[in-house]
Amino acid sequence: MTTRKLGLAVAQMGPVHLSDSRGAVVRRLVAMLREAKARGAEMVVFPELALTTFFPRYWMEEAEAQARFFEAQMPNADVQPLFDAARELGVGFYLGYAELAEDGRPYNTAVLVNQRGDIAGKYRKIHLPGHVEHKPEAPFQHLEKKYFDVGDLGFRVFESDAVKYGMCLCNDRRWPETYRVMALQSAEVVMLGYNTPSLNIHWNEPVHLRTTTHLVSLQANAYQNGIWVAAAAKCGSEDGHHMIGSSVIVAPTGEIVARTLTEEDEVICVSADLTLGEHFRQHVFNFAKHRRPEHYRLIVDRVGAGDPLP
C-alpha cells in the first residue's frame, strides 16, 4: 500500500474579546495560516465561532446577536484576506462561524475551503448544548439552543484535494454517532473546532475533567472509526470567561500525535499518514465484515433512554 501523507495543522486561537474587531481576528488567522504553511500544512483547522467571542454566553435578543456576531455572506469583506491567503499559499482550511443563511435561519456553521480558496463543503452544528431560557443566577449563559437552529445538512464527507474530510463542531465530538455516520461515508480525517467553558454550571465538576472528557471523546472515536481527528480550540479567558485549550491531532491509533501547550494562538502540525487508518478499517474496524446493524436498531429508534427491551 503506497503511503499517502497529508500536512495537517490545527490553528488554536487564544481569546477573542467583545472589543476585538473581525479585522483584528482575521489578521491572527492569516498569520497562523502562514505559519502552518511554513511547517508543511496542506489543511489548517480553525476553531468554532472563530471570528467572534463565544457570544452564546451572553443573554440578548436574537436580532442583536445576529446583527453583532453573524455572517450573512461567506466569504465577505472581513474574511476575504483569509481566503486570499489560502489561494496564494495553496492551503485549505476549516473555519467555524455563526451563519445567517439566505432563508434567514441562524446556524453554528463550519466551511471547508480547498487549496484554491473555494468553499468545498459546509456543515451546520447538529448537537446544540445548553438552554434557551435566561439563567440570571448563572455565572454565564450557554444559549446555543436559543441563537442557533439545529443543522439541516447532516454529517457529510467532502472529497477535497484527494482527501475525504468529515466536519463537525464542538459538542458533536462527544457523540459517537457523529463519527460513525462520517466513517460510514469513508471519512479519513474529521475536523472540528470547539469553544468549551472550563466551568460547569450544572454541578461542581473538577476542572481537569473538562480536558479529560474532551480528549477521551476524540481518542476513542478516532480509534473506533480508523480516522484522524483534528480539533481546534478557541480558548483562554474571553472577557473573564475561561475556556479550555488542549487542541490536538489524534491518529487512527487513538494516540495524540500533537497537542498545544498554551491557551493562546498556537499552531500544531503533523505529517498525517492517511494509510494508517486503512489498516484499522481493513482489519479491526472492517464495518462491512463485522457490523450487525440488525442489533443496533435502538440507536436510531429511540431518542432518550427507556425500558429494557422485553
Ligand code: ING
Ligand atoms: N461547548 C461545550 C462542549 O461540548 C459542553 C459544551 C461542555 C457540553 C462540557 C457538555 C460538557 O464542548 C460547545 N460549544 O458545544
